[in-house]
Amino acid sequence: MYHIRFLKVPYIVPPPSNTQQSSSKTPKANAGEITVSTKITLTTELGENFFYGSVPVRAEIAYRQNANSSVKKRKRAGSSKDKASSILLGETTALWKNGMRALQLDISIPRKVVEELAADNVQIFERVFINATDAADECPLFFESDDVPLPPTFFEIESMPFRFGQNDAGSTPKQKPAVTISYKNDDSLYVKRHVEMGQSGTLTLAEEIGDSMAKHLWDSGIFLCSYLRASKANQEEFISQLITDTDRKQQILEIGCGCGTVGIALSKLVKNSRVLLTDLDSAKEVAERNIVLNQDRSLTPVEFLPFDWDTSQNDEQQNAAVLDTQWDIVVACDCTYNPDSFTSLTDVLKRLIGADTKLLLVHKERHGSENTVFEMLEQKNVLKLQWRQLLEPTAVKSRVDILVHQS
Template sequence: MYHVRFLKVPYSKCLQYSPKCDSHKKSSTKLYSGKSVTGGKSVDRLQASSATTLTVCSVVTLTTDLGDSFFYGNATLSVSLIASGRSSSKVTNVAQTKAKWKTAMRALPIELDVSIKQLDRIMKHIGADVRFHMRVSISMDSEYKDENQMYVDANGDSLATFLPVTSLGFWFSGAEDPSNRKNAIRNVRYDNDNHRYVSRDIPIGTTSLKLLEETGESVARHLWDSGILLGKLLTLSNQNSDIFLEQLKGSPKPMNILELGCGCGIVGLTLSHVFPQSHVVLTDLDSARNVCERNIALNCTRSSRTSGKIEFSSFDWDSSNNTMEENAKVYDAEWDLVVACDCTYNADSFDILTDVLLKVVSQRTKLLLVHKERHGSEARVFELLKEKNNLQFQWKQQLEPAAAKSRADILVQGGIVN
């Protein structure tokens, strides 16, 4: 399946000038990095007072979750710039455009022209805490739709193509004081490290998770297909979901749940929603801490159902790289459920992954392995678990739609296939 991703989050490329403001300048005069060039002459940044239009740019790509191939079809991207206040619910549509992704593309630049007068009006209407967001959604040519239908919509009963993606909030420097227009260079500015992240709304049951993931080409802290589809299975009200939950739960008491390789935290957050009284520990390399803890903060304050405890803990499968406290948190606890989602794509890690799994699985533990079938060697993980400690299937569940080639397996010691 394919995802739309920002390779570059929104940035300001240029200010365009109106010839009415200064008759000796051409209308094509633009400001780059604080200066504009007209007929080979440099124009000082203070003449930005004559600017009428700001161009907001970004670069997106359409790739698989692992980033190993690009979408090969044609698609229409709907791009919009919206504004909202951090302390209010006001939302304003500022500008919108269409962009075309064509077969064999690897990246697509986007440009969106915005009237500076309109920005000033929005500032006055919403207030000084206004933040802007670029949102990209996609529709595809009909012959490709069936190949990419995987995401359940907010109603929980239909599928949509691609997940919309939204930049985190930014503002335009200089816009804070519209009266001082000659200094309003209006470069895009972000709070802290918000330029590193984008946001997606992931439907789970009757609500949704607000998930941040990293921009760029790294795959470790992106959303992956199996995690999204597992959330769908866990939270839809149908017979398959009910039976799966029954197999997963085991006992009526609150559970201790461990996730290995949590990435952005989508699976652990979904489990904390489904089992709200449980204690959920999400683990990954420390490089995932920032995005995972931000997602925990975003969602655990939004969902009144989550009354248990959910936390991130740094943990390397190679225990020699961990502190004693990090190892103790994982190995000394008694877990009711251990989860590893999309952790079997790398055959070189099978031995160390299975060793860790067997250390944390006891007689009372259920092991949930969720994976997208990317290559035939993934079956070796299940063989190793059986060879080393007689861990066998209790339940198998194909994740829908089948085109996503994702599966969830519940394993217990000495189990049998149902």
């Protein structure tokens, strides 16, 4: 999967001052228009490879309609599932070409409209996406599958909501006030992604735009969501291996949860359940942000607790909350990338797995040493493999392995 990433979140291109020659890269802003720009890149999840082909990239600026808004109704936005409530303000298409590392996308909006939106304090967002049909020649299929909905080849991105404002300071008396973009608190550090969960709705997940491991969405989690969704819809073996229907509340634990993708997806799929997301303290902010983004009172409660696999790093309460519960399902998704933590990971799994616990282990094979984890689990007599699904994408050389173990 290729991730569309913001190298620069949406920003206003200042109009060139009278004395300044505009550079060839500065979009030619018409006096009656405001240009909102963003810089994106198309990379694999770790950012190690840029997309190799040519493909049109679309960007749209829109706002979600608010019944109280006095801003007049405009054309509906084109691509998304929430078409019905999105009002399009501007759009552009630019070509990503082989060899590129960054692409600038400029969208012009009439100044009058921007001023109305600023006065009305309306929340705007920008969405950047690639239509699957536009990419078909370059990137035919992510993996072959008859019955499982494919995860997107290009993972759409949405900015966090921002507002237009006006700033008198800094503009010359002859100029109109400079238009600004403002994000709430630290929202400019995050972006949103949407993961389709079929009848279970849509996951809306925030990820940080920096490089931190704990604060990103990773391919295997997204793949797993596609599998969970398909298996549930088709009542496949995968789900029956994983979830036993009982009247008793299912206790679900995710370790190394990062943004919380899988745990939050399970909370939507397993109705009578309680989900505890755990990771290092550095993931707390993004995980809790995502719990709130997906909160639904009718569904399973989801909580986050900092918990290190090296249990000597946790206090007694943290260890008790995680180690003294009888878990029905323990999930570890993309947690086998670091050989230095294999011992603490397998030790903690041994302590977490009871007679009736199922362990869902998912990873994208990045290097052969990951197999050591499975050997260690066998040696420690923790688990037996019950079910395995290997996905072999055709467009990107990487495999995603979904395994269900039981002791």
